[in-house]
Amino acid sequence: MKKYDHKAIERKWQARWKKTSLYKTPDKAKGPSAAKAKEGKKENFHLLVEFPYPSGNLHVGHWYAFAVPDILARTLRMQGKNVMYPIGFDAFGLPAENAAIKNKLNPRTWTEKNIAYMTKQIESMGTSFDWSRKVVTCDPAYYKWTQWLFLQLFKKGLVYRKETAVNWCPKDKTVLANEQVVNGKCERCDSEVVQRNMLQWNIKITDYADRLIDDLEPLDWPKEIKDSQRNWIGRSEGAEINFPLEFEKKNGPKPNYLILHGWYKDSAAGAFIPWLKKALEEKGFEVQAPNLPNPENPKEIKQVADVLNTCTIDEHTIIVGHSLGGAVALKVLEKINRPIAGLVLVAPAMNPSVQGAKKRPFWKHFNWDIDYERIKKLVRFSAVLCDLQEGAPRVPYLKTVAQKLGVALIEGNASEEHFFGKEEPMILMSLLPHITVFTTRADTLFGGTYLVLAPEHPWVALAIDDKHDVLTNKAEVKAYVEKAKKKTELERQTDDKEKTGVELKGVKAINPTTGAEMPLWVADFVIGSYGTGAVFADAHDERDYAFAKKYDIPLKETLEPVVVQGAGPDAFHTKEPAIDRSSILAIVKHWSEEKYLAVRFKPTDVRGGVSGGVDGAEDPIAAAKREIAEETGYEHARFIRKLGGPIHSKYYSQKYGNLFVHFTPLLFQLEDEARAEISPKEKEEHDISWLTKEEFDAFINREDMRIAWSRVHGEMCYAGKGMLFDSGEFNGLTSDEAIPKVGAKFGRVVKQYHLRDWIISRQRYWGVPIPMIHCPKCGVVAVPDKDLPVKLPEVKDYLPEGTGKSPLAKARKWLDIQCPVCGGKAERETDTLDTFVDSSWYFLRYTDPKNKKKFADAKKMANWMPVDLYSGGAEHTTMHLLYSRFWHKALFDLGLVKDAEPYLRRMNHGVILGPDGQKMSKSHGNVADPDKLVEQLGADTVRMYLAFIGPYNEVASYPWNPDGVVGIRRFLERVCRASEYVNPASVAALDPLLHKSIKKVGEDIAALKFNTAISQLMIFLNGVEKEKKLGKTQWEQFLRLLSPFAPHLTEELWRERRKTSIHVEQWPTFDPAKLVNESITIAIQINGKVRADVQVPADADKEAIEKAARATVAARLEGKEILRTIVVPGRLVNFVV
């Protein structure tokens, strides 16, 4: 072929492939053959690309996302895999709705028109998508199953409603998505956006936080994506610690306690009850601890009746139930109608239906039908205490009880299993007023001198409400809290870097380690939604330190610095033991000027003041004076003061190995300039100079000296980890050793996450209606499966209603519905689902896109899941990938899918930027439209160029620059011309190059390095042009290598000789015997510099190579002695002279 008419060729073959359904993935998928299954090889390959949003027009980025992975799809197919390469449209979302509002269009019409247009464009790329599997999320046949899956999660208890702040535009009277808020203002009307609380649907992704982190490990994903997900989830391990509160005002209403004992220790004289009673009474509380009737054979009705008859229960009562007493307490609550203060269940008895729970005789008489919702309304606060020593099934069971009561389970270790100890501090703590704090630094607990609460902290809300009167500065606190709540999160962060806060006067917290009183503060730098919304503050945190200094709150140091000196070979060798030493650090002031004595230890360039060892029982001050004299010669140093506590340094010394040195930092001033001669050895080792404060500051390069130096000028804060002192039994431990120990002793070990639950409510029209019904009688009821899908109703206009509800609230007829439970009047939910829900399972639908009975058939899913390779943009690294992983895990737990992870391998491709280097967007006006280029040069050229610009599997960004595209076009034209050289007989000289190319192109495609695969194809063609001839078999092998890149042109050239499509051909294999050339080039180096090269036979041995090399550079070697010769066969010879 002489002329390359890309238009005709592409039109012809696209039509032909479509007509013959060339890329339809076999419906009845091949399972792995027995032999291949044994090797762990699958014949099916699910190659997934992120499906596009139908914005209306394809840009270069789409080509990059779809046409480049197509190369891999085609290659794998030729290599015998059954490849599914599906496509669809993520068709719900905001742009359609905005277009609808703007142009008074139906969003469905707008979307469908775009889909039709974009489908044509995608087809023009020559991709091998299987269109018969197309999935469109706004199709009721699809979203029926989105709704159904959502309901499965709801039924599993993963869905709940919660008051959540949303962006509210007061002028448009509508909820705004984050992307509609620009600099805190409404995108449309420019008015100030405010935060407003609304009931929103949430999904408990946080329940899966641990698994979402832990299951990342084995996945074949790039490290940066895994790290980014871990970072986003933000797990930190720490401890929750309770700080009891004490009040100045003693006149408020007091709780009273009713303690119900368990069964085994059959009375109120058993277990912890006498101790607890005494402890509470000592604090002035009234306590009732009745003996329940028939303890040896307890009966529910009798025990409950006894409690109701003999005990006083009022609104101040807190009922404490231990073991069976916990179950009794629940039944007591069923019988009373007035609210009580609290309910504390201590390891309550288990429902016998729980798997693994043993049947007890009294359960015959016990009715386990407990109305937790009613109890929740009756009780102001509740708590469930769990002893972790008990393990399963009690611990998971108590978790569900706590969940039903709407509280977090309090886990810890009782002093005896099941709280049978005589003294159980965990229980007492839960009964007294207290603040719970989360910390990752329990090691500083002994030094905690104040607490800081977030303005949103529930205890703060109680303390400033009308019913309570515990604060002596209530008005001041109230004003601060209200001001803080008005600020948005953004303002809080950016407003003023200076932290503000107000003390809560009239109340003190007690440090559980020391019993010391700690003031309470409220400050808006503490985040209400993280941890417990409260922190304890100490001297070893920069923020706490600064805040305490600002408000003059006392601090207490409990950490001595521990520093590891140096790096590299001089660093502390962590695996080897260390020798302990005592030493001094001395900072020496000039006798008359504001200057300091700077000493540099020359051999290692350590720079600071004077330092040296303390000999035996020597006094540190005397030792320091001795060292000053020895190192510097100055004779009259006067001791000024100690510079804080000791500083511990770990470092490595050539002489002694690992050292752990405990330095005493000291400040001296010279009395005069008297200076003796110093020893020659010292002179050689030390440089001495006088530096000003600023110079000295820049001079110091050892960390311990820097800490000592900082104390000369009074900065006391040591932020970081260190060694504990003034911390009771934990003295002398390092922070890392102490953190778990202190946490376990004074609190309980817990994990916290930055990840928040997934808010899936959208007050939007163009989305999947949330299939829920609100019944005034029955509450929130799920739409029955038989009524799915809940179709989107038609509405007149798509503007939100103005009440904060979605436009669906305008569809009156649609809104009214019978309650599926009671048949009474009810209303539909008007929120729609976040579109991330749609995209959390679309790849499952690809496996069985037309199924009317199920979201997908299990067997068909098994053929294709998990996804073998998922290619997409870096922008989906956290949100989409995390949400869909979570969704898949939830379905896995429900038994609906067979894998816990949806994607075996993930790669992020780079971004094609606009020609100006900016991100492509309509507002920038820099959207590169490839249509013209395709028109001029052809689809094959454009897709191949995109594959050529750089490695595909690296997150890089390329400004769209079509300058180089002509190179690819020239290459394809040369391929056309090369077809003229084809002879029947093979050209032997081309064989090594051809086989090398087969090898490299295959390897590079597998590694997603399409750019170097193409360069190898070019190298081969260059070789062909040099020979000006080519064998028919060689030509066809080359065409097959090229066919994934240029499917149209290669098909055309192939069909010059063949009847069937090149795209059903086998991938060529290389012959290792043909890889080697007869002779190879060896580089000759002298002292590592290349001086010449020499041709040697490929099979030459070391001696032969060396001989040849020596002969080649004989002239250069003349008169020089060769000290050493290094021969690297196949590469080089290096003569060292």
Add this chain to the structure above:
RNA sequence: GCCGGGGUGGCGAAAUUGGUAGACGCGUUCGACUUAAGAUCGAAUGUCCGAAAGGAUCUGUGGGUUCGAUUCCCACCCCCGGCACCA
């Protein structure tokens, strides 16, 4: 601040158990063909010195290990992405 990725010609880039740095392509220059332009073909092309032969030098900067470092180690600088008052 924390986490991650990166820094190589005029440009996109290549090179990994440490072994000829700059493959392949774009661009540029010269030549052939042409009345001419374009297309095509051939040659050259990191930088500096040199007419040339040749020499020096070069993978962000500085240091180290090595016969030999883009590659390994240490320190630092810069760019990009993510998270960020997270206790």
